[in-house]
Amino acid sequence: MVLILLGPPGVGKGTQAVRLADELGGAHISTGDLLRAARRDGTELGARAQKYMDAGELVPDQLILDLVREHLAGIDPGAHVLFDGFPRTTAQATGLGDVLERSGRRVDRVVLFEAPDETIVKRLSGRRSCPECGAVYNTFSSPSRVEGTCDRCGGSLVQRPDDAPATVRRRLEVYRDQTEPLVSFYESAGAPFERIRADRSVEEVYADFRGVAEVAG
Numbered sequence: 001m002v003l004i005l006l007g008p009p010g011v012g013k014g015t016q017a018v019r020l021a022d023e024l025g026g027a028h029i030s031t032g033d034l035l036r037a038a039r040r041d042g043t044e045l046g047a048r049a050q051k052y053m054d055a056g057e058l059v060p061d062q063l064i065l066d067l068v069r070e071h072l073a074g075i076d077p078g079a080h081v082l083f084d085g086f087p088r089t090t091a092q093a094t095g096l097g098d099v100l101e102r103s104g105r106r107v108d109r110v111v112l113f114e115a116p117d118e119t120i121v122k123r124l125s126g127r128r129s130c131p132e133c134g135a136v137y138n139t140f141s142s143p144s145r146v147e148g149t150c151d152r153c154g155g156s157l158v159q160r161p162d163d164a165p166a167t168v169r170r171r172l173e174v175y176r177d178q179t180e181p182l183v184s185f186y187e188s189a190g191a192p193f194e195r196i197r198a199d200r201s202v203e204e205v206y207a208d209f210r211g212v213a214e215v216a217g
């Protein structure tokens, strides 16, 4: 099963994707996580992506498509795949369609997570993540057991630099301009599409998301 999680930054896609991938045993592909890992590892891709990420802009499509293609090649063709934060432009969506087709896969569900901007801005200001294992917490809705420390691996939690208020505003604009058009892209392509209200608790959202995945899978 191939699922695409669409929605603005901070809506909770990553939290939901990690949970479903853990439960189903599938692969969670977050291009944001892959780019942050590339930066940490000091790769050329990481260096090229840095200025875009720091400014809240999108990294060029070709870099992203190469990254996803390379990553997908290492995943068992029968495995469940959850795309989180990808695709973000129509060029990426078209590129993904080609890559999937070549590997005999297709998009089984597109799930749009929706929440008002105020909720998103608040969530992003509370977001903390673990640079070691990528786990994500929120000081308001899903805090770690010990403040500042990752439950999973004991790493020290940090606030992402691009969660600063001015960059958050830019990321939301970029989402509206470049990523939201994917809603009509997928709807008009006839892809199975679901909307989930994400301004609820992690548990409530997950119950709906799990239901969607069960039907799709």
Ligand code: AMP
Pocket: 009, 031, 032, 033, 035, 052, 053, 054, 056, 057, 058, 059, 060, 064, 084, 085, 086, 087, 088, 092, 162, 171
């Ligand atoms: P995220 O963790 O998904 O919010 O991504 C953080 C940043 O990484 C974004 O603001 C972009 O600069 C970059 N990024 C992540 N995924 C993509 C993508 N699919 N296309 C372009 N840029 C991306």
